[in-house]
């Protein structure tokens with residue numbers, strides 16, 4: 001089934017949608033018969049923007065790896081903690097959030113602008129359904145700015161060029177790659193993609209990323225990844241702690257380094273230290 005969604009309009013001067021596929025931002029078409037990462041993730045988060053095919057694969061992955069819901073919810077909480085850290089401790093006011101996902105509670109601009117209303121946020125995603133919901137991501141504070149770019153993470157040149165309409169690349173930027181790198185296979189050189197993004201931002205900028213772990217609950221996660229990959233167009237790959245740490249090459253890792261996602265700067269009583277969750281997360285600073 002193909003759905004038509006007219007909801008991806010453009011906003012004001014600093015609130016804009018740019019899309020290579022849909023220059024007007026209108027008339028987005030998407031296929032609901034195959035599961036998509038953004039909608040499967042939305043289901044695990046308890047959202048409503050998902051279809052039968054998404055829910056079916058989400059349930060199958062959960063049967064193989066029952067902690068998947070807890071892990072993705074912890075990833076969403078990591079997003080809020082990382083953005084709060086950037087604004088309140090690192091003095092960051094600009095964000096490039098690639099792999100945005102469907103609007104949910106505590107989107108990046110909401111967390112950032114709550115603490116610093118002048119924060120400027122550029123969202124990037126390549127899923128047409130996220131594009132269709134982009135308007136919800138653009139209702140930022142009047143002092144700040146938000147924008148949405150419909151693009152693939154691999155197209156770093158186009159992303160950086162379009163993001164420069166809203167972000168000042170002479171000032172520090174927090175680059176966010178949460179839950180997206182598992183869809184970039186090694187042959188597409190995710191490390192080189194990160195390097196191109198971090199080369200474009202000045203010293204004092206940050207990288208936050210999270211990625212499915214390949215060495216936590218190894219068998220269950222491998223089973224979940226296999227079931228997911230059998231049914232989707234874009235397969236995912238789990239990665240080890242060493243592989244995820246390598247993504248921060250050339251950056252200074254912020255304490256506590258690359259850890260399971262619920263353990264990154266979480267208050268000790270909430271970190272549930274006895275429980276393992278198979279997503280790694282970390283934050284690095286460009287020296």
Ligand SMILES: C[S@@+](CC[C@H](N)C(=O)[O-])C[C@H]1O[C@@H](n2cnc3c(N)ncnc32)[C@H](O)[C@@H]1O
Nearest residue numbers: 038041099100101125126127152153178179183
């Ligand atoms: C699992 S969701 C994560 C959402 C959000 N970052 C979070 O952590 O809550 C991953 C998002 O990345 C997007 N995505 C996956 N591969 C992408 C690519 N190559 N380029 C741009 N977006 C991509 C998907 O469409 C989806 O919306």
